[in-house]
């Protein structure tokens with residue numbers, strides 16, 4: 232791959248000469264939307280590898296069948312492997328996106344326990360989010376919180392073990408637009424979200440309202456974490 236007219240490896244090799252201009256070239260390669268970022272202040276002659284993707288989530292559960300069925304339904308997932316102890320589910324070209332370990336008798340985490348707050352999954356459009364909401368609602372699976380974060384329009388669900396899942400759609404097309412939104416007074420005052428009724432969103436979508444209007448967040452003034460009752 233070429234960077235500013237040169238190969239990435241050449242640029243990285245030159246980085247050992249501590250040229251700030253070269254550092255910026257590499258930064259521009261690895262972080263095209265961020266300027267002035269050095270790849271590695273500690274090891275300037277090397278690039279710093281990051282994972283290329285988030286591969287899967289593994290749950291240990293005392294509600295094995297219930298959990299597998301829930302995830303199979305919510306994500307329209309297929310079973311890649313299954314026995315009485317372990318199940319792999321996938322919804323795309325990854326061999327498994329979720330795995331479940333059958334652990335009968337496992338205790339639930341105590342309220343107020345530290346850990347993962349939620350895991351988020353992005354859909355392509357408001358339409359996909361709405362039809363997913365409707366499909367799940369028909370099967371008795373309802374969101375516990377719907378909010379427009381500004382950056383995303385999000386519906387939160389809770390699995391049978393209590394882990395929260397965010398199904399979302401990005402509200403902006405580019406990272407630059409998101410970065411700009413994060414500097415607005417609106418986001419400074421309310422980094423949490425503006426809640427919405429998913430049935431109303433679905434109705435607006437079916438009436439033909441443009442996606443851009445459906446995703447636009449109406450400022451509501453200051454909001455803090457204290458007011459977010461859905462945080463477990």
Ligand SMILES: [Fe+2]
Nearest residue numbers: 349350351397
């Ligand atoms: Fe999130």
